[in-house]
Amino acid sequence: MKDKKTSPYHHGNLKEELLQTALEMIDKEGLDAITLRELTQRLGTSRTAVYRHFASKEALILGVIEKGYEHLNLLFTPIFEDRTYSVAERFERMGREYLNFAIEHPNLYRLLFGEMYRKEREEICDYKDETQATGLYALIGLLTEAQEEGIIAEVNPLIQAAMVWASIHGLASLLIDGHLMMSDNMEAIYEYSIGVLLKGLQ
Amino acid sequence: MKDKKTSPYHHGNLKEELLQTALEMIDKEGLDAITLRELTQRLGTSRTAVYRHFASKEALILGVIEKGYEHLNLLFTPIFEDRTYSVAERFERMGREYLNFAIEHPNLYRLLFGEMYRKEREEICDYKDETQATGLYALIGLLTEAQEEGIIAEVNPLIQAAMVWASIHGLASLLIDGHLMMSDNMEAIYEYSIGVLLKGLQ
DNA sequence: CATTTAATGTTAACATTGTCAACATATATT
């Protein structure tokens, strides 16, 4: 019963491992593939062990979302702030990185930027949190920089950021959800989009 | 048993009413709110009557999607083709109508343009179908017209259409999924976006 | 019209899943 080598009664780090494994499962197999039974089985615990660390399955997923945001923040912010590149170059690079993430991790992308738990998400992360964590904050900074350099028009950067984010998010969404049947033209569409944006923002 | 007034054994038009009621339920209460039991109960039949008309719940939803596309086509195409307005005006009007639909019917919008049944959807409606039904076809036509009038640059209109659609779709998605916390600035963002697009496309 | 066949609808049952209550065991506290 107390065979410590194979399965100690207390797992030790279950909460963190639940989050981590859930994130990996969602990433690889999609949100629908996650069942508490499957998840806990992979960690060698019983089905209901989850409820000692999370109020519900939903609460667990919300934890995964929070973790995902932190991950994204670490991924994107350095690109935005790398001053070895010009503003325009950073603009182009950030869009590419953002799209790459969406394409390589469509399930995670949908979880973070889709409707999932929209209502409940608002409680754990308000506007400022998400803005900061998803790089929208950094985007606003970049656009402000661009305004100072005279590259783009001096308009409320919040509105500019929303417009730019929407464009790239729309492209990512249509792509990973299978509505743009021109994945081969992907690169052409992206470059054209960045061009249209930079020109239109002037 | 054969009280025709209250409940005839054969419903008569069950398939169509299933689609219609399912569409209304999805529209008002969201996709998750649909259960076969609830749906059939509203129509006064037993839970499994669905299976005489659809292979599965998924097949039913795919039918709803098809119905939704047809509906959208009827809604959008006239706007695209109303030549009493200039090309630029039509461009602006179509975007507004598109956004309005998304905001007024977020659940339907997500169903039609989200990931739902992405794989299976490809079987019932290939590129041409969706392109035509969602107005992308009309958008391409409008952009071609704009090119002929010299309003925008002569670039592959397919790529232009993808870029424009992505921008508006991104705006709609971020809005209805609660990621843009500036619904009050909505109108400003939209007008600015159209401006950026028209300028950038030149 | 009578009979057969196909279409449509119903009931009973099952597997899966999230969740809760009651119980068990390990760790922390006093």
Add this chain to the structure above:
DNA sequence: AATATATGTTGACAATGTTAACATTAAATG
């Protein structure tokens, strides 16, 4: 050492999609 708290387990339940077996109506066929 004794108690309390945290953590994990087992058994059960309700909801849901689905299937099989049966019932009833409409259509087809002679």
